[in-house]
Amino acid sequence: MKAHDFEYQEALTEGVKVKWLSSIVSVGEGEVVIEQMELDESGFPQPTGRMETLTADTVILALGEQADTSFLRSLPKIALRDDGSIAVDEHFMTGEPGIFAGGDATPGERSVTVAAGHGKAAARSIDRWLNDTTTAARAKHPVVTYDMLRLPMYSDVQQQNERATALDDRLSGFKETVIGFTENEARYEAQRCLSCGNCFECDQCVAACPEQAVVKLGPGLRFRYDYAACTGCAVCFEACPCSAIEMVAEPKATA
Ligand SMILES: Cc1cc2nc3c(=O)[nH]c(=O)nc-3n(C[C@H](O)[C@H](O)[C@H](O)COP(=O)(O)OP(=O)(O)OC[C@H]3O[C@@H](n4cnc5c(N)ncnc54)[C@H](O)[C@@H]3O)c2cc1C
Ligand code: SF4
Ligand code: SF4
Known part of the structure; x- marks a missing residue:
């Protein structure tokens, strides 16, 4: 299985013995038979017919975990895929209105980051569903790429x-x-987080604005722009380390 180098080193430190390129053939009373594998030209393990018997009192299979969703089979509107994962729409709602799912139980990449992201997005969807089923999802910010960051502004943690x-x-x-x-x-x-595209209230724009047009709303509440005072000079835009500010053309006046 794949592992980070530090995980491998930690396992060795704890006395784990690693038998490379071994595949379990059978598990019997107090023993496990493994077959030595060899990598073929394309890098895939192939059987060699060379067997080895290891003594074992416990075998722990630590691969291929998946969510047990069988208890949902009695709910006809909730669709389960062949691998048991729960089908959801883009709002993380199942076919049963008001029932949401995310993380490992849904199709997609299975990681902590993805599960946490699903939780956040689903919470917003649940809130919208409870309050007003017709409200559209909030538009995403444009993606901020590395070249759009002003790196000297960040502390070197x-x-x-x-x-x-x-x-x-x-x-x-x-x-x-x-x-x-x-x-x-x-x-x-x-502090090493670059907060790409997300205002982290560093106040650079407040300090930079020559017109005092950036108005602080308090911790966590970010800012309001006083457009009557703003001249559109873009100094705040230039000062923002994480490109949280977008300059957009003024709407054309209608006759
Ligand atoms: C060995 C292993 C190593 C991993 N290493 C990493 C890693 O290094 N980095 C990484 O990002 N991801 C890793 N993952 C994947 C990561 O753990 C999962 O993607 C993540 O935990 C999924 O979060 P989740 O909230 O969707 O599900 P879970 O964390 O599995 O939470 C589901 C919860 O629901 C509960 N539950 C289940 N059925 C019911 C029920 N019927 N009623 C009530 N409660 C129920 C369970 O007890 C559990 O507490 C690893 C997974 C494994 C198995
Ligand atoms: S564009 Fe210029 S005037 Fe307007 S808020 Fe930014 S710095 Fe201030
Ligand atoms: S908009 Fe940019 S410059 Fe202004 S406080 Fe937020 S991160 Fe700092």
Whole structure:
């Protein structure tokens, strides 16, 4: 299976023995038979017929997890795909109005980031559905690419190493092996975020505007533009490190 190099190193540190290119042929009473594989010219493992028997009291298969959605089969409006995943529309709603799904239970890439994103998007959809089923989804910001960032404006925060549980503790239980950050450490680490396209209230635009046309609305509430005072000079746009500001043409006056 694929793994990051650091995960492989952690496994070795914990005394895990890795048997490369081995495929389980059978699992019996107290033993596992594996077959040695060889990579073919295209890099795919092929069987060799060379077998090896390993003693084992427990076999843990840690691949190919999928959500158990069988309990939904009795709900005819909720469509399940062949792999058991739940079909949803672009608002994460199933065929049953008012029932939403996301994350591993739905088709697509299965990762924490994707699941968290589905949760956020689905929460918005649920809110819209509960309040006004006809409201359209909020338009997305244009994608901000690396060349649109003003990098010198950011602080140069170095990546920190997370603390790991002592080896003895790792081997004697199921505690988290990587302990994570304290709140202060996490906040420091988060300063490396470039916040591409999303205002993080750095106030550069407020300081830069020669007309005081950028009005602060308070922490978390961002800003209002006083268009009566704004001359369209684009200084705020130039000052914004993360390209959160767009310059758009004024609508043409109608006769
Ligand atoms: C071994 C392994 C390693 C992984 N490593 C990574 C990684 O390094 N990075 C990464 O991004 N992703 C990783 N993933 C994938 C990641 O864990 C999942 O994509 C993510 O947790 C999905 O989140 P979720 O909220 O959709 O589902 P889950 O986190 O599975 O949450 C579903 C919850 O629903 C509960 N539940 C299930 N059925 C019912 C029911 N009938 N009634 C009530 N509750 C129920 C479950 O108990 C569970 O708490 C890994 C997965 C595995 C298995
Ligand atoms: S365009 Fe110029 S005047 Fe208008 S808000 Fe930005 S900096 Fe201020
Ligand atoms: S719009 Fe840009 S410059 Fe203004 S506060 Fe937000 S991130 Fe900073």
